[in-house]
Amino acid sequence: MAKDNSFDIVSKVDLQEVVNAVNQAVREIETRFDFKDSKSKISFDGKSEITLVSDDDFKLRNVVDILESKLVKRGVNLKALRYGKIEPAAGNTVRQNVTLVQGIEQDIAKKIVKAVKDSKIKVQATIQGDQIRVSGKNRDDLQNVIKLIKEMDLNIPVEFVNFRTF
CATH class of the missing domain: 3.30.70.860 (Alpha-Beta Plaits)
Structure with missing residues (x-):
């Protein structure tokens, strides 16, 4: 029967792949000529928050593009990302929080x-x-x-x- x-x-979302993609994006930002003397950085808390910091909106968009390209190469679906508002941060920089959707x-x-x-x-x-x-x-x-x-x-x-x- x-x-x-x-x-x-x-x-x-496979968090280890996100960690790897963030590390690759950080290395690319450190080596790219257009980010020389820039305050751009990416940090991941290991759970669900990615924080992007850059000098201005234009460079922040470039940081987002770099991060997204690394995530796609690692097999992370971009639909899992929720972007927060771009807000001013310390030292004449702008910051944006990106949340990973789990569940x-x-x-x-x-x-x-x-x-x-x-x-x-x-x-x-x-x-x-x-x-x-x-x-x-x-x-x-x-x-x-x-x-x-x-x-x-x-x-x-x-x-x-x-x-x-x-």
């Missing part, structure tokens, strides 16, 4: 569950903390749900993990 198959929908927020999770239920695919989707579990009897239905979610316009990166067949 057929049992349920399931998978989880998660939104996670699926409740309103986005509800939107995903509603879309799955509205699709009339014979599966159950339940919110479990900061992830969503989708289960159903037919594997093809689960693949259709994955296709549906990939086509949705979500502002977060989503991954499909823990495929279980019983």
Whole structure:
């Protein structure tokens, strides 16, 4: 008799890849000629905050471009970044905080569950903390749900993990 198959929908960022990308971006800023005698720097707290500091808005945008290019090369999805406002900082510099999104927020999770239920695919989707579990009897239905979610316009990166067949 057929049992349920399931998978989880998660939104996670590999923090070690972020650390590596930040280190590469810092090295590039230190060696580039256009950043000579600049106060530009990038710092990462190891959890969820990246702080960018530079002399002015133009150089800050260049710092952001360097960081984003390094993150893309390391396989980090840029949808996981939330940019704060550019604000003045000490020493005639500007600062911007970038937050890494970890986990699926409740309103986005509800939107995903509603879309799955509205699709009339014979599966159950339940919110479990900061992830969503989708289960159903037919594997093809689960693949259709994955296709549906990939086509949705979500502002977060989503991954499909823990495929279980019983």
